[in-house]
Amino acid sequence: MKISKRLRFIINEIENDSIVDIGTDHAYVPIAAMLKGKIKKAIACDIKNGPLEIAKKNIVAHGFQNQIKTRISNGFDNILIGEANTAVISGMGGFIICDILNRAKNILPFFEQLIIQPQNNIYYVRKLLHANGFAIKNEIFLYQQNFYNIINAHREKDILYDEKDYAVGKILLQNNDTLLKKFLLLQTQKLLHIKNYNKEADKFYKLYMEALECFVQK
Numbered sequence: 667m668k669i670s671k672r673l674r675f676i677i678n679e680i681e682n683d684s685i686v687d688i689g690t691d692h693a694y695v696p697i698a699a700m701l702k703g704k705i706k707k708a709i710a711c712d713i714k715n716g717p718l719e720i721a722k723k724n725i726v727a728h729g730f731q732n733q734i735k736t737r738i739s740n741g742f743d744n745i746l747i748g749e750a751n752t753a754v755i756s757g758m759g760g761f762i763i764c765d766i767l768n769r770a771k772n773i774l775p776f777f778e779q780l781i782i783q784p785q786n787n788i789y790y791v792r793k794l795l796h797a798n799g800f801a802i803k804n805e806i807f808l809y810q811q812n813f814y815n816i817i818n819a820h821r822e823k824d825i826l827y828d829e830k831d832y833a834v835g836k837i838l839l840q841n842n843d844t845l846l847k848k849f850l851l852l853q854t855q856k857l858l859h860i861k862n863y864n865k866e867a868d869k870f871y872k873l874y875m876e877a878l879e880c881f882v883q884k
């Protein structure tokens with residue numbers, strides 16, 4: 667099974683041998699994680715029947731029907747406490763992910779690790795993770811026809827973040843990530859044209875410029 671660079675990086679971040687994959691679609695994440703020996707069991711969930719049927723076929727084709735169970739679930743709604751130690755939520759918009767996290771406040775504290783890959787609005791996802799007692803232990807920024815952030819979060823309360831950290835990623839800044847610098851230069855050029863009549867654009871323009879100054883100082 668050939669999987670994308672994005673999914674390979676997501677799988678590399680898995681640190682526990684049981685996962686729940688929220689919005690599994692084709693079930694590539696749990697199947698590839700099994701093939702790599704990263705996990706022993708998984709629950710592959712989706713809100714829709716169509717993707718789950720495809721997931722089931724792929725799981726059976728790889729002979730993992732005893733290890734990977736499929737389940738219809740809106741976010742974590744049909745997941746029980748203790749069923750997995752890592753949750754993966756990838757390939758969805760940031761606001762959908764925020765909604766899923768907001769609806770899961772009772773079960774989130776029981777996960778040791780969350781691996782989150784929002785397609786956009788990452789500022790709000792990072793902020794919500796922190797508000798729910800998760801700190802970003804690692805973050806990967808990659809380009810494959812698009813920019814992707816992969817967030818590896820653990821339960822931890824004592825990390826301080828400022829607005830710039832939520833907007834661009836504290837770890838990426840600390841690592842002086844060169845791809846992040848390119849991204850920030852591109853984004854500031856785009857935002858420059860709209861920031862005077864769009865408050866949100868102005869906010870992110872300022873935060874991105876502040877982040878770029880950190881690069882200059884290093």
Ligand SMILES: C[S@@+](CC[C@H](N)C(=O)[O-])C[C@H]1O[C@@H](n2cnc3c(N)ncnc32)[C@H](O)[C@@H]1O
Nearest residue numbers: 688689690691712713714717739740741756757
């Ligand atoms: C673009 S696919 C991403 C598939 C895979 N996670 C990946 O990263 O490639 C998004 C999947 O999330 C599912 N989905 C959307 N909202 C969901 C929700 N609230 N709960 C569970 N699954 C959801 C969709 O049905 C779809 O199959």
